[in-house]
Amino acid sequence: MIRLNEETPLDVLNEVKRGDLVTDTFSKTGLVESVEIMDDGLYRTYEFTLVTGRIIKVKK
Template sequence: MIRLNSETPSSVLQEVKKGDLVTDTFSKTGLVESIETSDDGLYRIYTFHLVTGRTIIIKR
């Protein structure tokens, strides 16, 4: 299981792939269904959509 939070290194965030089991250490745990990566000029934003319907968003 991979923990996704604001302290997770960027190298780990980039290695997460579809089907990995992830958690945000609070209430969101599940398999990754899809991943979106965007850049707003200040932060790189990783959005992980889980098969449970929940979403984990990490800004780095």
């Protein structure tokens, strides 16, 4: 299981793929359905959509 939060290293965030088991260590745990990476020039936001429909967002 991969823990996703602001302390997660960038190389780990970049390697998360569909089907990986992830958690936000609080209330969201599940398999990754899709990954979206948005870069606004200042921050990179990772949005992990789980098969349950919940979304984990990590801003680095």
